[in-house]
Amino acid sequence: MPTFIAIRRGLIGLLAALSFSHAASAATDGESVIAQFTDGLTGVDGRFEQRVWDADGQLKESSSGRVALAVPRQFRWEYQAPFPQLIVADGDHVFIHDPDLEQVTVRKQLGEEQQSPLLAVVDAEERQRQFVVTGAGARDGLQWVELRAKRDDAQIDRALLGFAGAQLVRMELQDSLGQKTEVAFSDWQRNPDFAAGTFRFIIPAGTDVVGDYDPKAEVIPLAD
Template structure:
């Protein structure tokens, strides 16, 4: 799964934590979304993800943990089969690849603007930029589909699948026909998250590429 896809998913999850629950549900999947977001300030959990190409070939499954905290912070740690860390601190997104000893830094607002789901924080914006449709029930989940109305959309569609406990899957299909399937488990709602989890400091000797602030380096905390 590419870094861009991971960022899209993380931004989408962050958006879910900010949904205006006063918005009226328009169907059973939307009702599940509203219930999932009620009173939500922070969220931690586990994920597994896979990419299927246009020919139906499934790539290796990766897995890890994630943490999100309103309004703009998230952390996405891929643990298997290769380690990778993505941290959004509220102003920048840090993409760290320990094997390459490299971190790429980007302005967070730029990353968020590419997510097809961040508009879930604003129903009027969602109705303007996306076609939103209930997809019924399949695979034991209720599904909601977002299709961008942009001239050059990043994705063909993004589907959210909900079970009785909340968001269970996210499925993105890109313009080339590849599909990313992300499954979630072990959600912990509103558990305290250390501030240090969202404060990335590049390990000593790491190449830093992009729009990084002036900072000192120190070993990355395990």
């Protein structure tokens, strides 16, 4: 699997996990910071800018687009520049659509979210089983939380989440190969009214399908 694809899948799992829980017990400083974001959350919609560096510190990818999350496990991650790619999760399956390749990869959503630091953030049992969670102090005007994987085979070794109050502003990921991904979020709308079909996908005619197929899926673009 190409490393950048693994990072994108890991990233989506992180964000999806944030969307389906209420506040965690504030047993640590890190948990209390996360609780401000998850308390009362039913969904969020916003924009992102993402940059990826290789293990030598060389910038290898810059991208931007839109992201939407909804309780309990639905998300939509849309890369708009420099190349389009759409990732939609309906709660059961994850659809990864590459228009330029005319290909859709479909996977069980549970498999995509395994080993996800953010899944552990909002699930106390998963958090204790998979990660060490600590408050990481203040930096760049944000409160940071660190999640460090306990398993040696985790896709994401370490994640840093930067919050401004109840808003997730930045995310920094380190993978098992030393690659670093930074994501900056903006224009968040908290608990919006999503258009019907935002988190459903239909496979375009003539598109190659890899993996599972869900004929009930349908997709509706998000407005700019």
